[in-house]
Amino acid sequence: MKKFIGFVQKEFYHIFRDKRSLFILFGMPIAQILLFGFAISNEINNVDIAVLNKADDKNSIEIIENLQASKYFNVLEELQSEKEIEKAFQKGKIKAVVTFEKDFAKNLQRLQASKLQIITDATNPNIANTITNYINSILTKYSHISLKQNTSPELVGTESRMLFNPALESVYMFVPGVMTVILMLVSAMMTSISITREKEVGTMEILLVSPLKPITVIVGKVVPYIFLSIINATVIVLLSVFVFQMPIVGSLSWLALESILFIITSLSLGILISTLSSTQQTAMMISLMGLMLPTILLSGFIFPIESMPLPLQVISNIIPAKWFIIILKSIMLKGVGFGFFWKETLILLFMTFVFLSISIKKYKIRLA
Amino acid sequence: METTIKATNLTKSFGDFTAVDKLNFEVEKGEIFGFLGANGAGKTTAMKMLIGISKPSAGDAVVAGYQVSNQAELVKKNIGYMSQKFALYDDLNIKENIQFFGGIYGLDSKSIEVKYNRVVENLGLQDYAKQLVRSLPLGWKQKLAFSVALLHQPKIVFLDEPTGGVDPVTRRQFWELIYEAANQGTTIFVTTHYMDEAEYCDRISIMVEGEIKALDTPKVLKKEFGVSSLNDVFLKLAR
Numbered sequence: 024m025k026k027f028i029g030f031v032q033k034e035f036y037h038i039f040r041d042k043r044s045l046f047i048l049f050g051m052p053i054a055q056i057l058l059f060g061f062a063i064s065n066e067i068n069n070v071d072i073a074v075l076n077k078a079d080d081k082n083s084i085e086i087i088e089n090l091q092a093s094k095y096f097n098v099l100e101e102l103q104s105e106k107e108i109e110k111a112f113q114k115g116k117i118k119a120v121v122t123f124e125k126d127f128a129k130n131l132q133r134l135q136a137s138k139l140q141i142i143t144d145a146t147n148p149n150i151a152n153t154i155t156n157y158i159n160s161i162l163t164k165y166s167h168i169s170l171k172q173n174t175s176p177e178l179v180g181t182e183s184r185m186l187f188n189p190a191l192e193s194v195y196m197f198v199p200g201v202m203t204v205i206l207m208l209v210s211a212m213m214t215s216i217s218i219t220r221e222k223e224v225g226t227m228e229i230l231l232v233s234p235l236k237p238i239t240v241i242v243g244k245v246v247p248y249i250f251l252s253i254i255n256a257t258v259i260v261l262l263s264v265f266v267f268q269m270p271i272v273g274s275l276s277w278l279a280l281e282s283i284l285f286i287i288t289s290l291s292l293g294i295l296i297s298t299l300s301s302t303q304q305t306a307m308m309i310s311l312m313g314l315m316l317p318t319i320l321l322s323g324f325i326f327p328i329e330s331m332p333l334p335l336q337v338i339s340n341i342i343p344a345k346w347f348i349i350i351l352k353s354i355m356l357k358g359v360g361f362g363f364f365w366k367e368t369l370i371l372l373f374m375t376f377v378f379l380s381i382s383i384k385k386y387k388i389r390l391a
Numbered sequence: 392m393e394t395t396i397k398a399t400n401l402t403k404s405f406g407d408f409t410a411v412d413k414l415n416f417e418v419e420k421g422e423i424f425g426f427l428g429a430n431g432a433g434k435t436t437a438m439k440m441l442i443g444i445s446k447p448s449a450g451d452a453v454v455a456g457y458q459v460s461n462q463a464e465l466v467k468k469n470i471g472y473m474s475q476k477f478a479l480y481d482d483l484n485i486k487e488n489i490q491f492f493g494g495i496y497g498l499d500s501k502s503i504e505v506k507y508n509r510v511v512e513n514l515g516l517q518d519y520a521k522q523l524v525r526s527l528p529l530g531w532k533q534k535l536a537f538s539v540a541l542l543h544q545p546k547i548v549f550l551d552e553p554t555g556g557v558d559p560v561t562r563r564q565f566w567e568l569i570y571e572a573a574n575q576g577t578t579i580f581v582t583t584h585y586m587d588e589a590e591y592c593d594r595i596s597i598m599v600e601g602e603i604k605a606l607d608t609p610k611v612l613k614k615e616f617g618v619s620s621l622n623d624v625f626l627k628l629a630r
Binding site for chain 1: 467468487495
C-alpha cells in the first residue's frame with residue numbers, strides 16, 4: 024500500500040509539472056464549455072428578415088407585426104417586387120424573406136388556402152431550418168388567436184410541444200456532449216500518453232524489473248486520472264448549472280455513479296491504447312483520430328444518430344460515448360430512474376470488461 | 392566462492408526461432424561479469440530472463456538464490472537494474488527520484504533519507520539536489536541512475552549498456568563506481584559494446600547467434616585466440 028501511495032504521488036508530480044497536460048486537464052474543459060455555450064449555438068436571436076407584402080391588408084400586416092414583435096426576428100426591409108428578393112439575399116444581411124400573395128386576407132376570409140411563402144438563405148441549412156420553424160410557429164400562434172372565428176382548415180397549424188427542453192435551449196444538447204468528450208479526452212488520451220511516456224523514456228522497463236506488480240503500476244497510473252476526471256466532471260456540471268442554467272432533474276448520485284463508470288470505461292480504453300502503441304505520438308494519434316473524432320461525430324452529440332446512414336448507425340453502437348450521452352440526458356433532462364438506463368449502464372460495463380481483458384492479454388504477451 | 396547467478400540450459404525461443412540457445416554459465420559473488428555480443432546475438436533476451444521479466448522456454452537460471460522460472464518476484468526484489476536508456480524520471484528532482492525508487496523497493500523513509508544523503512555526498516551533487524534531473528548532464532544522470540539501482544543493496548546489479556553516449560572521462564568515473572560496488576560484494580552483470588570496458592571485467596562471455604562461444608578472463612581469451620586485443624577476439628567470433 025505504501026508503495027502504491029508513493030507511486031500515485033509520483034504520478035501527480037508528473038501531471039503538475041507538465042504545463043501541457045495541466046492545460047489539457049483544466050483549461051480545455053472550461054474553454055470548451057464556454058465556447059460551446061456562447062459561440063456555437065443553434066438558437067436564433069434578432070435575425071434580420073425582409074418581407075414582400077403584395078397584399079398589404081389587415082392580416083398580412085398583423086403577421087408582420089407579430090414577426091417584428093418576437094425577439095427572434097427583425098424586419099429590416101420591405102421589398103417591392105420578386106426581383107428584389109435575390110438582391111436582398113446577396114447583400115448577405117437578410118436570412119429570410121416572407122412573401123404574401125396578393126389576396127392574402129381575402130383568401131383567408133373565404134376559407135381558402137391563402138399563400139404565404141418563406142424563402143430562407145440555406146447556405147447554413149441548420150439555421151435556415153430553425154428560422155422556418157420559428158416563423159411557422161409564429162404563424163400558427165397567430166392563426167389560433169386572431170382567426171378563431173373563421174379558421175380555415177388549411178391554416179390549422181400543428182402544435183408541437185418540446186418535452187424536456189421546452190425552450191429548445193442548445194445548452195441542454197451540448198452539456199452532456201461536452202462532458203462526455205472531455206471525460207473521454209482526459210481519461211483515455213491522458214492515461215495512454217502517460218503510460219506510453221514511461222515506455223518511451225525507459226522507466227517502464229525499470230518498473231517492470233522492480234518488485235512492483237504490473238497491476239500496481241497500471242492502477243497507480245490510472246488513479247490520479249480518476250480523481251482529476253471527477254473534478255472535471257464536477258466543474259462542467261457546476262458551470263452548466265450556474266452559467267448556463269442547465270437543470271438537473273434527476274438524481275445527483277446516479278449522475279456521479281454513472282460518470283465514474285464512464286470515466287473507468289475511458290480509462291480502460293486508454294490502457295488498451297497504451298498497450299497498442301510504443302510512443303507518445305502514436306498514442307496521441309490513436310486517441311485523437313480513433314477516439315475523439317468518432318466520439319464527437321458519431322455519438323449523437325452534434326449529429327443525431329437517427330439521421331445517419333445505416334452503416335454509421337451500426338458503428339455508433341460501439342462508441343461508449345453514445346451510451347453515456349443517453350444516460351446523461353436521461354438523468355439530467357428527463358429525471359428518470361435507473362430502470363430507464365440500466366441497459367446502457369450494462370453496455371458500458373461490458374465494454375470496460377472487454378477493453379480491460381484485451382489489455383491484460385496484450386500485457387501478458389509482452390511479458391512472456 | 393559463492394555463486395550468485397547459475398544458468399542451466401537457459402533457452403528462449405519465439406516460434407521456430409531460438410533467440411537464446413542452452414546457456415550454461417555461473418557468476419560468482421562480487422564478480423564483474425561482462426556479457427558481450429553483437430546486436431541481435433540474444434544478449435537482451437538472455438538478460439530479460441535473468442531479471443525475471445521474461446520466462447525461459449526451457450532450462451532455468453538461479454539468480455540471487457531464486458529460480459527465474461517460478462520465483463521471478465523474489466528475483467526482482469534482490470537485484471538492481473539499470474538500462475541503456477537513462478531511466479530516472481526527468482521531471483522529478485534527485486530527492487524525489489530516490490524517494491520513489493527507494494519506496495517501490497520497500498525501503499522505509501528513514502533509511503531512504505540516510506541513503507539519499509550518502510548518494511548526494513558521494514556524487515557531489517549537494518548543490519543540485521532540488522533541481523529536476525532533466526537539467527543534469529548525461530554523465531551525472533548515469534552515475535545517479537547507478538546509485539539508485541544500488542539503493543536497496545541488491546546482491547546483483549544488471550547494467551544494460553550503461554555508458555552509451557557518455558564521454559571517456561565520465562565512463563572512467565562510472566567504472567570506478569562499479570569497482571567500488573563490486574568490492575563491497577555486489578555482483579555486477581554488464582553488457583557493453585565498448586571493448587575497453589570489457590577489459591575492465593573479471594570475466595567476459597561472448598554470445599554469437601544465441602550461444603555463448605567464449606567465456607573466460609580477458610587475458611585468457613586473448614591468449615586462446617592468439618590476438619592482442621579483445622576487439623580482435625570479438626571480431627573473430629562474430630564473423
